Amino acid sequence: MSLIRTEQDGAVLTVWLDNPPYNFLTSEIMSALADLLTSLERDDTTRAVILTSAVEDVFVSHYDVAEILAGAEASPVTLTRRSAAAALRTSRAADRIPGGQAALARAGAGGVADLRRYHEVCRRMRDSDKVFVAALNGRTLGGGCELALSCDLRLMADGPYEIGQPEILVGIIPGGGGTQMLTRVLGAARALELCLEGAPITPARAHEIGLVHRLVAPADLMDEARTTAARLARRSPVAVGALKRAVYEGGSESLEKGLHVERTGFLETSSTATAQHAMQLYLAEIREVESSGRDLATFIAERLPRWVEGSVADF
Numbered sequence: 186m187s188l189i190r191t192e193q194d195g196a197v198l199t200v201w202l203d204n205p206p207y208n209f210l211t212s213e214i215m216s217a218l219a220d221l222l223t224s225l226e227r228d229d230t231t232r233a234v235i236l237t238s239a240v241e242d243v244f245v246s247h248y249d250v251a252e253i254l255a256g257a258e259a260s261p262v263t264l265t266r267r268s269a270a271a272a273l274r275t276s277r278a279a280d281r282i283p284g285g286q287a288a289l290a291r292a293g294a295g296g297v298a299d300l301r302r303y304h305e306v307c308r309r310m311r312d313s314d315k316v317f318v319a320a321l322n323g324r325t326l327g328g329g330c331e332l333a334l335s336c337d338l339r340l341m342a343d344g345p346y347e348i349g350q351p352e353i354l355v356g357i358i359p360g361g362g363g364t365q366m367l368t369r370v371l372g373a374a375r376a377l378e379l380c381l382e383g384a385p386i387t388p389a390r391a392h393e394i395g396l397v398h399r400l401v402a403p404a405d406l407m408d409e410a411r412t413t414a415a416r417l418a419r420r421s422p423v424a425v426g427a428l429k430r431a432v433y434e435g436g437s438e439s440l441e442k443g444l445h446v447e448r449t450g451f452l453e454t455s456s457t458a459t460a461q462h463a464m465q466l467y468l469a470e471i472r473e474v475e476s477s478g479r480d481l482a483t484f485i486a487e488r489l490p491r492w493v494e495g496s497v498a499d500f
Contacts, residue, residue, distance in 0.1 A: 188204045196233060197231070199235040199237065201239040206240065216302065222309045233418035236319050236336055244325040245325060246327075247328055248303075277301070304361070307366075311433045316420070317336040317337050318414045319332075319339045321397065333397075334363065338399075349383070350383070353383040371395060421457070431450050
């Protein structure tokens with residue numbers, strides 16, 4: 186039985202994580218998500234993806250601790266910071282050798298590859314020219330919080346749920362990118378507090394500090410996610426990809442390097458025929474307003490909501 190299922194509705198793909206009763210993340214689910222991302226990279230029709238859960242009141246409880254423990258116990262030695270770094274380098278090198286990862290797994294290093302796959306899935310979601318919307322229908326802890334952070338927008342049901350990074354409570358740290366993504370979303374101070382305390386926070390608190398973008402009544406969550414995804418699916422995929430690079434990559438660099446990423450994206454998007462056609466039509470509308478003596482500010486205020494709900498092609 187597949188642990189994820191999908192539903193296509195026009196340009197929006199909904200992905201349901203389906204591993205009851207707790208919806209633990211597993212290496213099998215991460216492999217399925219990696220395969221899905223590969224198919225999406227060849228898919229020009231899907232423009233937005235909703236990531237949600239098929240389990241009531243649970244988005245993801247956390248990554249399967251039994252898998253983490255099995256990987257840790259399989260290691261023949263206790264790793265230091267230096268030997269852990271060496272293990273990661275060896276795992277990367279094994280990617281280039283047929284059967285290399287299988288050999289490492291037999292040697293007790295399979296958990297390293299699983300960890301790298303998790304990071305790779307998160308990276309590919311952020312690098313994608315699709316918009317990813319997380320619809321968090323309940324408990325979102327550990328790896329679930331990290332998976333949500335890999336999405337571009339996070340909508341959460343407002344209820345008696347928890348979200349956070351509790352890994353430190355069992356003596357480990359977040360391993361799916363939580364420390365890095367939380368720092369970029371919340372800043373170092375809040376990220377460190379959330380990870381050090383390990384105590385989950387409520388959806389209301391998550392919204393207050395900016396961890397989630399919107400709180401939604403549980404019954405309305407999927408409708409809100411679908412409406413949001415359908416609207417953002419109308420955006421130019423070239424512009425979406427360039428914008429995500431500017432924010433995710435450029436925003437983590439120095440200002441000089443970040444501005445270079447932005448300039449590159451601006452030149453790329455403004456050179457497309459679609460964008461140039463839209464700008465030409467916009468200027469034609471402006472000239473028509475000016476020649477008729479209408480107030481330009483009023484025109485833009487009236488027209489803007491339709492632009493927001495439309496697409497570049499609607500100009």
